[in-house]
Amino acid sequence: MLSPPIIACLGWPWVFWAFGALGFVWLAFWEPVAAAASAAADAAAAIGGGGVGGGGKAGAMAAGLASGGDKAGGRSPGSLASFAALPWARFVRNRVFLTVLLQHCTFGVGYNLCMSWLPAFFKMSFHVNVRESSSLSILPFLAMALTTNAAGWAADHLINRQLLSRCKTRKLMQAVRVWACLHALVHALVAWATACTHLEGGARWPL
Numbered sequence: 477m478l479s480p481p482i483i484a485c486l487g488w489p490w491v492f493w494a495f496g497a498l499g500f501v502w503l504a505f506w507e508p509v510a511a512a513a514s515a516a517a518d519a520a521a522a523i524g525g526g527g528v529g530g531g532g533k534a535g536a537m538a539a540g541l542a543s544g545g546d547k548a549g550g551r552s553p554g555s556l557a558s559f560a561a562l563p564w565a566r567f568v569r570n571r572v573f574l575t576v577l578l579q580h581c582t583f584g585v586g587y588n589l590c591m592s593w594l595p596a597f598f599k600m601s602f603h604v605n606v607r608e609s610s611s612l613s614i615l616p617f618l619a620m621a622l623t624t625n626a627a628g629w630a631a632d633h634l635i636n637r638q639l640l641s642r643c644k645t646r647k648l649m650q651a652v653r654v655w656a657c658l659h660a661l662v663h664a665l666v667a668w669a670t671a672c673t674h675l676e677g678g679a680r681w682p683l
Contacts, residue, residue, distance in 0.1 A: 479614070579650070586657070590616070601668075627653070 479491050567573050598604050598612055627649050634640045640648065 484611070586661075590661075 478494075482491050482494055594613060594616070602612075604612075631645050631649055634645045634648075635642055
C-alpha cells in the first residue's frame with residue numbers, strides 16, 4: 477500500500493531504504509519485549525520443570541527451547557537431541573510431504589518470477605516505466621488478498637456445514653488455486669503471443 481506513493485514521489489530505491497529503516501525501528505521495540513518474554517519463559521521452565529538439571533527430558537527441552545539454547549553452538553543438548561530424533565528418512569519417503577514440498581517450491585518460483593516480470597510486462601504492454609506503473613503493481617497483491625479471504629470463507633462454510641471433509645476441502649481449494657493460476661498465465665501468454673505477431677518483422681518474443 478505504501479510502495480506506489482513512495483515510488484511516485486521519491487523513486488524506487490527509496491522503497492528499500494524506507495522499509496529497511498522501519499526494520500530497525502521495529503527491532504528497537506521488539507528486542508526488549510522478546511528479552512522479557514524469554515526471561516519469563518526461563519523462569520517458568522525452571523519453576524515448573526525443576527530447571528535444566530531437573531524435571532527430566534521435558535524440563536530440559538522446555539528450558540532449552542525457551543532460552544534459545546546457550547550450548548553447543550547456540551543450541552541446548554535437549555534441542556539437538558530432539559532435532560536428531562526427527563524421522564528424516566520417513567519425510568523423504570512420504571509422498572504427501574514430497575507433494576507439499578514440490579507445490580510450495582513451484583509456487584515460490586512462479587510467484588517471484590511473475591513479480592519480477594511484472595514491471596517489464598507493464599513497460600512492453602502499456603508503455604509505462606516503474607514510476608508510472610507503481611500504482612498498477614499493487615493490483616496482484618490486492619487480488620491475492622481478496623481471493624485468499626474468499627477462499628477462507630468458502631472453506632469454513634464447507635467444513636462448518638459438513639458439506640465436505642477438512643481433507644477434501646483443502647484439496648478442492650488447492651485445485652481451484654492451481655487451475656485458476658494456470659488459466660491466468662496461459663491466457664496472458666496467448667495474449668502476449670498474439671500481440672507479438674503484429675509487431676514489425678513478424679513474431680518476436682520479448683524475453
